[in-house]
Amino acid sequence: MAILPILQYPDERLHKVAKKVERVDDSIRKLVRDMAETMYAAPGIGLAATQVDKHIQLIVLDVSETHNDLKVFINPELQASKGIEEHEEGCLSVPGIYEKVSRAERVTVHALDEHGKPFTLEADGLLAVCIQHEMDHLRGKVFVEYLSHLKQTRIRAKLKKHRREIL
Numbered sequence: 001m002a003i004l005p006i007l008q009y010p011d012e013r014l015h016k017v018a019k020k021v022e023r024v025d026d027s028i029r030k031l032v033r034d035m036a037e038t039m040y041a042a043p044g045i046g047l048a049a050t051q052v053d054k055h056i057q058l059i060v061l062d063v064s065e066t067h068n069d070l071k072v073f074i075n076p077e078l079q080a081s082k083g084i085e086e087h088e089e090g091c092l093s094v095p096g097i098y099e100k101v102s103r104a105e106r107v108t109v110h111a112l113d114e115h116g117k118p119f120t121l122e123a124d125g126l127l128a129v130c131i132q133h134e135m136d137h138l139r140g141k142v143f144v145e146y147l148s149h150l151k152q153t154r155i156r157a158k159l160k161k162h163r164r165e166i167l
């Protein structure tokens with residue numbers, strides 16, 4: 001297994017649109033393992049392939065408190081959504097920034113698992129928030145893009161200052 005470098009906002013590669021996975025094979029399963037290791041090490045509760053510069057429709061998630069409920073979504077499709085709820089979000093590609101975003105309260109997602117088996121999942125709470133956040137990454141959208149231009153400018157400046165300080 002390997003820990004993969006995570007692209008940092010405002011890296012242009014975070015705006016690439018991910019392609020469908022044509023075949024779920026051993027190379028995909030290896031990427032799933034590496035992404036899971038990267039997510040747990042960060043630590044985070046989700047990771048999209050886009051964030052590790054792999055532009056395919058693959059997401060890993062684990063919102064459990066015990067970190068032993070890994071969920072894998074390949075070629076995820078939103079089938080239904082209900083309600084609106086505001087939730088605080090973070091992102092491993094935008095470290096140290098937490099902001100409230102409004103999203104659907106409940107979602108139904110259809111996807112393939114790491115064996116290529118189709119499944120449908122209904123989610124609410126943090127799992128629903130996280131699924132929508134990660135699916136946005138696959139479309140090339142970072143959560144800060146829901147915020148005002150003023151907030152986005154301030155976030156970019158803050159990240160730039162922080163990176164200058166740690167280098």
Ligand code: K1U
Pocket residue numbers: 043044045046047048051088089090091092093129130133134
């Ligand atoms: O970068 C990512 O896409 C992962 C992101 C997922 C997420 C978190 C919160 C709301 C929406 C989406 C993170 O995991 S940020 C880190 C984080 O939230 C966290 C880290 C350690 C423990 C608990 C949470």
Ligand code: ZN
Pocket residue numbers: 090091092093133137143
């Ligand atoms: Zn993110």
